[in-house]
Every structure is written in C-alpha cells, then in structure tokens.
Amino acid sequence: MRIFWDERQLAHRPSIEFFNGALEPASETPARAEQVLAAVGRTEPVTERGMAPLEAVHDPAYLELLRTAHDEWLAAGRSGDALPYCFPISRRPRKLERVDARLGAHATDTCAPITAGTWESATWAAYTALAAVDSALAGEHAFAVTRPPGHHAGAAFMGGYSYMNHACVSAEHARAAGRRVAVLDLDYHMGNGSEDILAGRDGLFLASLHADPSTDYPFFWGDRSEGNIRNTPLPRGTGFAAYDHALAEALEWIGEQGCDLLVISFGADTYRGDPISHFELDTSDYERLAQRIAGTNLRAAIVLEGGYALDALGRNVASFLAGF
Ligand code: OKP
Ligand code: ZN
Numbered sequence: 001m002r003i004f005w006d007e008r009q010l011a012h013r014p015s016i017e018f019f020n021g022a023l024e025p026a027s028e029t030p031a032r033a034e035q036v037l038a039a040v041g042r043t044e045p046v047t048e049r050g051m052a053p054l055e056a057v058h059d060p061a062y063l064e065l066l067r068t069a070h071d072e073w074l075a076a077g078r079s080g081d082a083l084p085y086c087f088p089i090s091r092r093p094r095k096l097e098r099v100d101a102r103l104g105a106h107a108t109d110t111c112a113p114i115t116a117g118t119w120e121s122a123t124w125a126a127y128t129a130l131a132a133v134d135s136a137l138a139g140e141h142a143f144a145v146t147r148p149p150g151h152h153a154g155a156a157f158m159g160g161y162s163y164m165n166h167a168c169v170s171a172e173h174a175r176a177a178g179r180r181v182a183v184l185d186l187d188y189h190m191g192n193g194s195e196d197i198l199a200g201r202d203g204l205f206l207a208s209l210h211a212d213p214s215t216d217y218p219f220f221w222g223d224r225s226e227g228n229i230r231n232t233p234l235p236r237g238t239g240f241a242a243y244d245h246a247l248a249e250a251l252e253w254i255g256e257q258g259c260d261l262l263v264i265s266f267g268a269d270t271y272r273g274d275p276i277s278h279f280e281l282d283t284s285d286y287e288r289l290a291q292r293i294a295g296t297n298l299r300a301a302i303v304l305e306g307g308y309a310l311d312a313l314g315r316n317v318a319s320f321l322a323g324f
Contacts, residue, residue: 187267290323
C-alpha cells in the first residue's frame with residue numbers, strides 16, 4: 001500500500017458551520033488530516049497536474065468561482081468565510097453579478113464555506129488522489145490522504161464540506177487510460193456529487209452504501225438506482241453484519257459491470273462514535289470490510305472523505321488500510 005499526501009491540503013481552514021440551527025465550530029478541520037497522518041506513517045509526495053484533470057469532471061465556470069470567490073468576498077467588504085444563502089430554486093437563467101448569487105448558483109447548501117485556502121487545498125486533494133490512482137493503474141493499492149472531502153461536489157456545485165470531487169477526478173483519469181472504473185462510496189453520507197458527475201458516463205460506475213436519505217443529509221438523492229449508479233440506503237443503527245452484506249452485494253454488482261479498477265471514497269464517519277453520524281461500525285470492522293474488497297483482486301485507489309471522531313479517525317483509517 002502506497003500512501004500519498006501534500007501539506008497544501010492544510011490551507012483550507014473553515015471556522016464555523018451551521019448545524020441543527022446553530023453556529024458551531026467547523027467539524028472538517030486540518031486536524032483530521034494530521035490525525036490520519038500520525039496513524040499511517042510515511043507518505044510519498046504528489047505532483048502538480050494543472051487544470052486538465054479537474055476540467056475533465058468539473059464545469060469551468062464553477063472552477064473559476066472556487067478559485068476567485070474568497071477574493072471577491074473580501075472585495076465586497078466581507079470578512080471570514082464565503083457562504084451562500086440564496087439558491088436558484090426558480091431555475092431561471094440570470095446574469096449574476098454579486099458573489100452571493102454566484103455562490104448560491106453553484107451550491108446545494110450552506111455546508112461548504114470558501115476560505116482563503118480552499119482552492120489550494122481542493123486542487124491538491126485532487127492531485128493527491130491522482131497520484132493514488134496512478135499507483136493503482138500500475139498495480140499497487142494506494143491511499144490518498146485527502147481533505148476537504150469531495151463526494152458532495154458535483155460537476156458544477158459544492159456542498160457538504162466538498163469542493164473538488166477527487167474520487168471522480170481520479171476515476172475519470174483511469175477511465176481515460178482505458179479502464180472500466182467503479183467508484184465504491186463507503187462514507188456515511190450519500191455521495192450526491194459523485195452521482196451527479198458519473199450518471200450516464202461510459203466506463204464509469206458508482207456503488208454507494210449510505211444512510212437512508214429520508215433521515216440523513218443530503219436528503220434529495222440516494223434512494224434510487226439507475227443505469228451505472230447503484231445506491232444502497234441503510235437505516236440508522238446499521239452495524240457490521242448488515243453493512244458487510246450490503247458491501248458483498250455492491251462488489252458483486254461491480255464485478256458484473258466488468259470493472260477492472262476501484263476508486264474507494266472511504267469515510268470513517270460510519271464509526272459508532274462519529275459525532276454527526278448514526279451507524280455502528282467498530283474500529284476492527286474496517287479491516288474485515290477491506291479484506292472483503294481486497295478479495296476481489298481489483299486494484300484500489302482509496303481517497304478519504306468524512307470521519308469526524310478525531311480521537312478514533314487515525315486508527316479507523318489504519319484498520320481499513322490493514323485489510324489490504
Ligand atoms: C460530509 B461528508 C453542517 C451540517 C452537516 C453536512 C454533512 C457533510 C458530510 N452544516 N451536514 O460526507 O462526510
Ligand atoms: Zn460523510
């Protein structure tokens with residue numbers, strides 16, 4: 001297992017978030033990466049890849065907003081993190097002038113604050129994922145230490161702590177290299193951005209296990225399967241036996257699609273101690289789940305999505321990696 005990391009991912013430092021109607025300290029912090037790094041040991045460096053692999057999955061106007069929104073926010077006389085508050089439910093095309101309108105046009109929710117370092121971290125998360133998928137293409141499993149998460153970022157939207165969909169950027173890179181690629185999403189939350197990007201794309205597949213959207217974020221996706229998308233909603237309280245069974249079925253489907261490479265969106269927020277989630281996996285369960293995946297003989301590029309129990313995040317990730 002090779003492990004990749006670039007410290008520019010620490011530049012994104014959101015301060016606050018809305019949660020259940022109150023402003024709270026942000027859950028998605030640089031300390032998450034630091035906990036993981038302390039647990040996994042030596043990492044390898046990552047190279048810059050320019051805009052092309054990002055533009056292969058994201059809309060150029062959206063990328064431009066990500067790059068410039070915080071500067072525009074400051075130019076408008078604001079301080080702190082840039083957040084949208086008004087969203088285009090009307091779907092009427094408009095010429096957008098204020099940064100507030102442009103943010104709302106490219107966001108599903110208020111859970112993705114843009115800070116001074118967001119662009120730097122999000123692009124280096126994508127480059128780190130690309131390094132991992134290059135390793136998988138060459139025949140060796142790899143783990144990319146990535147933050148902020150990516151799977152709620154769609155072709156032209158951010159949301160849920162996610163800006164750049166690094167799982168999809170790396171899956172598309174492997175597809176362009178001639179592979180049939182499955183993204184296996186094991187984060188607690190349904191990866192609505194990944195579905196947005198992958199639905200209907202030739203040679204790319206998404207199998208996702210997640211909390212039932214009737215009870216959990218992102219609410220408006222994740223209950224239906226169609227074409228190259230396979231969604232498995234699971235109830236709050238799901239523990240190892242039911243999760244492992246759902247994983248076995250997802251892997252069988254991935255095999256039936258003829259996939260020959262895996263990108264795993266790994267979220268450790270399925271852990272029983274996660275502060276914002278409601279599954280019941282234990283640290284040792286991650287190793288057993290990973291053993292099941294490794295048993296398929298597909299090479300895997302693993303990227304980090306969520307996981308907010310800071311004290312346990314490192315050992316949960318290490319347990320998952322040990323299974324390979
Ligand atoms: C990201 B990932 C915060 C409310 C919490 C957002 C959850 C994002 C999870 N304002 N809802 O999938 O771990
Ligand atoms: Zn999550």
